Amino acid sequence: MLAEVITIGDELLIGQVIDTNSAFIAKALNKIGVSVYQITSIQDDKSHILKAFQEAESRVDIIIITGGLGPTKDDITKKTIADYFNDTLVKDLSVLENIKKLWKPYAIESLLQTNLNQAYVPSQATVLMNVLGTAPGMWIEKNDKVFISLPGVPYEMKALIEGQVIPKIKQKFRCPFILHKTLLVFGLGESALAERIEAWEDNLPKHIKLAYLPDLGRMRLRLSVKGFDEKKLKAEVQEQIELLLPLIKEEFFGFEEGNTSIEGIIAEQLTKLGKTLAVAESFTGGKIAESFTKNAGASAFFKGSVVSYATQSKIEVLGVSERLINEKSVVSGQVAEAMAVRVLNLFNADYAIATTGNAGPSKGDSDEEVGSVFIAIASKYKVFSEKFNLGNHRLKVINKGANKAFELLLKEILKN
Amino acid sequence: MLAEVITIGDELLIGQVIDTNSAFIAKALNKIGVSVYQITSIQDDKSHILKAFQEAESRVDIIIITGGLGPTKDDITKKTIADYFNDTLVKDLSVLENIKKLWKPYAIESLLQTNLNQAYVPSQATVLMNVLGTAPGMWIEKNDKVFISLPGVPYEMKALIEGQVIPKIKQKFRCPFILHKTLLVFGLGESALAERIEAWEDNLPKHIKLAYLPDLGRMRLRLSVKGFDEKKLKAEVQEQIELLLPLIKEEFFGFEEGNTSIEGIIAEQLTKLGKTLAVAESFTGGKIAESFTKNAGASAFFKGSVVSYATQSKIEVLGVSERLINEKSVVSGQVAEAMAVRVLNLFNADYAIATTGNAGPSKGDSDEEVGSVFIAIASKYKVFSEKFNLGNHRLKVINKGANKAFELLLKEILKN
Numbered sequence: 001m002l003a004e005v006i007t008i009g010d011e012l013l014i015g016q017v018i019d020t021n022s023a024f025i026a027k028a029l030n031k032i033g034v035s036v037y038q039i040t041s042i043q044d045d046k047s048h049i050l051k052a053f054q055e056a057e058s059r060v061d062i063i064i065i066t067g068g069l070g071p072t073k074d075d076i077t078k079k080t081i082a083d084y085f086n087d088t089l090v091k092d093l094s095v096l097e098n099i100k101k102l103w104k105p106y107a108i109e110s111l112l113q114t115n116l117n118q119a120y121v122p123s124q125a126t127v128l129m130n131v132l133g134t135a136p137g138m139w140i141e142k143n144d145k146v147f148i149s150l151p152g153v154p155y156e157m158k159a160l161i162e163g164q165v166i167p168k169i170k171q172k173f174r175c176p177f178i179l180h181k182t183l184l185v186f187g188l189g190e191s192a193l194a195e196r197i198e199a200w201e202d203n204l205p206k207h208i209k210l211a212y213l214p215d216l217g218r219m220r221l222r223l224s225v226k227g228f229d230e231k232k233l234k235a236e237v238q239e240q241i242e243l244l245l246p247l248i249k250e251e252f253f254g255f256e257e258g259n260t261s262i263e264g265i266i267a268e269q270l271t272k273l274g275k276t277l278a279v280a281e282s283f284t285g286g287k288i289a290e291s292f293t294k295n296a297g298a299s300a301f302f303k304g305s306v307v308s309y310a311t312q313s314k315i316e317v318l319g320v321s322e323r324l325i326n327e328k329s330v331v332s333g334q335v336a337e338a339m340a341v342r343v344l345n346l347f348n349a350d351y352a353i354a355t356t357g358n359a360g361p362s363k364g365d366s367d368e369e370v371g372s373v374f375i376a377i378a379s380k381y382k383v384f385s386e387k388f389n390l391g392n393h394r395l396k397v398i399n400k401g402a403n404k405a406f407e408l409l410l411k412e413i414l415k416n
Numbered sequence: 417m418l419a420e421v422i423t424i425g426d427e428l429l430i431g432q433v434i435d436t437n438s439a440f441i442a443k444a445l446n447k448i449g450v451s452v453y454q455i456t457s458i459q460d461d462k463s464h465i466l467k468a469f470q471e472a473e474s475r476v477d478i479i480i481i482t483g484g485l486g487p488t489k490d491d492i493t494k495k496t497i498a499d500y501f502n503d504t505l506v507k508d509l510s511v512l513e514n515i516k517k518l519w520k521p522y523a524i525e526s527l528l529q530t531n532l533n534q535a536y537v538p539s540q541a542t543v544l545m546n547v548l549g550t551a552p553g554m555w556i557e558k559n560d561k562v563f564i565s566l567p568g569v570p571y572e573m574k575a576l577i578e579g580q581v582i583p584k585i586k587q588k589f590r591c592p593f594i595l596h597k598t599l600l601v602f603g604l605g606e607s608a609l610a611e612r613i614e615a616w617e618d619n620l621p622k623h624i625k626l627a628y629l630p631d632l633g634r635m636r637l638r639l640s641v642k643g644f645d646e647k648k649l650k651a652e653v654q655e656q657i658e659l660l661l662p663l664i665k666e667e668f669f670g671f672e673e674g675n676t677s678i679e680g681i682i683a684e685q686l687t688k689l690g691k692t693l694a695v696a697e698s699f700t701g702g703k704i705a706e707s708f709t710k711n712a713g714a715s716a717f718f719k720g721s722v723v724s725y726a727t728q729s730k731i732e733v734l735g736v737s738e739r740l741i742n743e744k745s746v747v748s749g750q751v752a753e754a755m756a757v758r759v760l761n762l763f764n765a766d767y768a769i770a771t772t773g774n775a776g777p778s779k780g781d782s783d784e785e786v787g788s789v790f791i792a793i794a795s796k797y798k799v800f801s802e803k804f805n806l807g808n809h810r811l812k813v814i815n816k817g818a819n820k821a822f823e824l825l826l827k828e829i830l831k832n
Binding site: 010013014016017020022024025026028029036037041043070072073102112114115153211288292293294302307310316317346347348360 | 438
């Protein structure tokens, strides 16, 4: 089963926006056994869009189009689709209903004709209701081919892909069973991991594919298999995992399920244990708090965070001793540990993370090199810290630092 | 002058890697007046690559190809290019020299035949020396068309584009002048903005293109123009902007230059004024702090943040009155204002943002609906709050809430 993705929008062709939609769609299709043959980005230009549709239709079975569905004059995808199918636009009452519902929090006078026009769809289209926005998704079949048009706004597109497009494709086409099993591994680099499991990898059956996915200090190890005998494939992968696990006993933290991340595993563990967490962040600047709170259910375990960015705030808000900072430097294991203990008490939490360091690009309030950081973990009975050097790329230092903190905390939680 | 970008690699088609190269290349080409007609991502597959070359050649003058130049067996771009031009690969001594130089820090025995093979290029190609890696860039002219092949590793590709490709294109082709001017507009939805400026848009000269780029409560409005008379084009765009600005007086916040965001404008303003900022975040959970601290230079104005996620922490860490919370509810304008004032004092800052609300998916510690949020801004002499309803999609509520907070703060800063 083959598909293509066509992303429409001048902003892509002038480099103002990076196309992240295609990778998301390709990944979702891959999971259900549909391979993507080509990804094409084109301008909001009628003749070019028509030509791209025609070419894609000659090559593949499923064509997914994103973008150009907005209410303004530069958005022409919907009219062009109608032209492509010699169709006309008709008002869809369910879409109209949805638009009015989305408008409920606002004054109804502000609902403009351009918004109401969003309710028009090609008469042959099956509407894929977009409850997050006014532009509906559309599904149009022609002979044995399917055209699917989605809004370009990423979270609207994602909801439609997951909630409607993937289930409908699975229903219409007989897709092979694809199994990806991804192991989360921490504390081993790519080469070290590869060397450790080399003999196992050499003996892996040819039809089981292995991929190493490094990500800022974490590794994901993915086994993939594809075919029609689901039961047999599952058993084969399980057998290989049982051979693999003893080799990475210390470094294996769990399986990635859906969008599970290490933050997700921590959230799950803390919620299960009825324990709570507080954070004191310096160089990570809120990144750790944000990583936990962006997921639903955070209030079950996440008490809060103090982003003590300025040195003075470590003293005044967290209550770290000024003498300790002067004696040991603000970027030191001792200060990290003091921050962790202080924030643990401040929020009356069971566990605390603290970070201090310099994310760069220039040196801050300490003599430590850019990228030198200390991370501390405190619990009711214990506090410890570790030093890391995370390079000199600011965003990388912040993200790697957050990942290291998650790793240390999870190890500590799992010990108990 | 038209160009196309072709990115080659299986990882793009399974969604494992997001193609960021195309946007970089498109932006660089645009700056020198070359328009990108299409971006195409394809697999490491010979017949598909040949077909993509042929199609692109029929449409445009410049074809830029990235990826597939690695030393391993799955990288076939170079051989395929030679086939496309009925050419053979010959050893290039300057490339060989470069490879040996790159290998200097390592044991020479580790230099494998596969690495040495990187020195072979099609005989018609002009080498674009890649001092950052072993895969050379290649420039091949055919009739009046140019094919440019570059490694897919982003920093190698970027160095070649900036250092060699752009200067060579400017030398070979007479490129028009392209001007993009992007206005940042806050507090108006796409449709409302379109209606407000409809008469102006209808009178816009045909050769000036207008695009609406919505982004969670912010809008970017882009005017684009292209031609050979730089002075005249600049004057025309300026004239249109002067007609437009009075229509969006309240909502216009500045021009986008490079990667300017509203956080960037706030950072710039506060640094210029020598003023500081503190934040108390509930439903935004660290997002606001993280948005400021991820950029270098944050320590000049950003004092810190308290993520008071649990209600108890609003009382114990921030010192908001328990009675106020009980009387007015934790999600209320009064509590938001109290949080802002408390955090302003706690960090001794000049401005403070506070957020309280419910990002969903289920109701929290208050009776307010999911998506109902209050945002407060405090300065030394003033505190106020506003209520917003931001829908029921958790991440959207968080991101829109942060944007609304930036908007309110910037308005307040600009008043003074």
